[in-house]
Amino acid sequence: QKEVEQNSGPLSVPEGAIASLNCTYSDRGSQSFFWYRQYSGKSPELIMFIYSNGDKEDGRFTAQLNKASQYVSLLIRDSQPSDSATYLCAVNPNSGNTPLVFGKGTRLSVIA
Amino acid sequence: DGGITQSPKYLFRKEGQNVTLSCEQNLNHDAMYWYRQDPGQGLRLIYYSQIVNDFQKGDIAEGYSVSREKKESFPLTVTSAQKNPTAFYLCASSPDRDSIYEQYFGPGTRLTVT
Numbered sequence: 001q002k003e004v005e006q007n008s009g010p011l012s013v014p015e016g017a018i019a020s021l022n023c024t025y026s027d028r029g030s031q032s033f034f035w036y037r038q039y040s041g042k043s044p045e046l047i048m049f050i051y052s053n054g055d056k057e058d059g060r061f062t063a064q065l066n067k068a069s070q071y072v073s074l075l076i077r078d079s080q081p082s083d084s085a086t087y088l089c090a091v092n093p094n095s096g097n098t099p100l101v102f103g104k105g106t107r108l109s110v111i112a
Numbered sequence: 113d114g115g116i117t118q119s120p121k122y123l124f125r126k127e128g129q130n131v132t133l134s135c136e137q138n139l140n141h142d143a144m145y146w147y148r149q150d151p152g153q154g155l156r157l158i159y160y161s162q163i164v165n166d167f168q169k170g171d172i173a174e175g176y177s178v179s180r181e182k183k184e185s186f187p188l189t190v191t192s193a194q195k196n197p198t199a200f201y202l203c204a205s206s207p208d209r210d211s212i213y214e215q216y217f218g219p220g221t222r223l224t225v226t
Binding site: 032034036042043044045046049051088090092096097098099100102103104105 | 142143145153154155157160162170202206208212213214215216217218219220
């Protein structure tokens with residue numbers, strides 16, 4: 001059973017702080033990794049993907065991947081109240097175009 | 113505008129009735145997916161299709177059926193055999209390029225069965 005684990009939260013951070021969201025996965029052969037943001041009542045929106053060990057930065061967001069330890073994280077710098085949402089981690093366990101395995105998400109609350 | 117459309121946004125049905133949810137994409141994506149999301153829960157895969165005229169069951173296919181007659185369309189039928197059909201249904205698609213296979217989601221259909 002391929003699993004993706006996330007702390008459900010809520011994770012509360014003050015406005016302007018760094019929010020750190022973590023995700024672990026069970027399948028060592030997983031190839032690519034994704035972070036989605038889902039606002040309440042809306043569909044998930046792709047924020048970033050990463051497939052190589054290390055960091056990948058996009059604006060205020062940084063994805064970090066450590067395949068040896070089987071974890072992927074998302075850092076949000078200068079957190080804003082508009083970042084308050086549920087963040088879903090997803091993993092492609094194969095090298096082909098197959099369904100992603102999703103975590104249950106971490107709820108982030110940024111306090112103004 | 114390129115994207116994934118789902119209709120309707122809200123759907124109400126009586127118990128015992130079959131209902132079909134629409135999903136259309138004009139992104140020329142090869143693969144399409146159907147997920148179900150219940151309050152406070154993660155996404156659960158119902159069915160997926162990687163090419164036209166072919167589809168595979170996901171983790172919770174019982175009580176659902178799909179078809180993939182055209183690349184851009186992947187309708188989902190919720191049958192009367194589905195024990196607890198009230199949920200938020202999400203359609204997604206993914207391109208077959210660059211070996212990344214990221215998924216993009218439609219806006220979703222919220223189904224209520226009473």
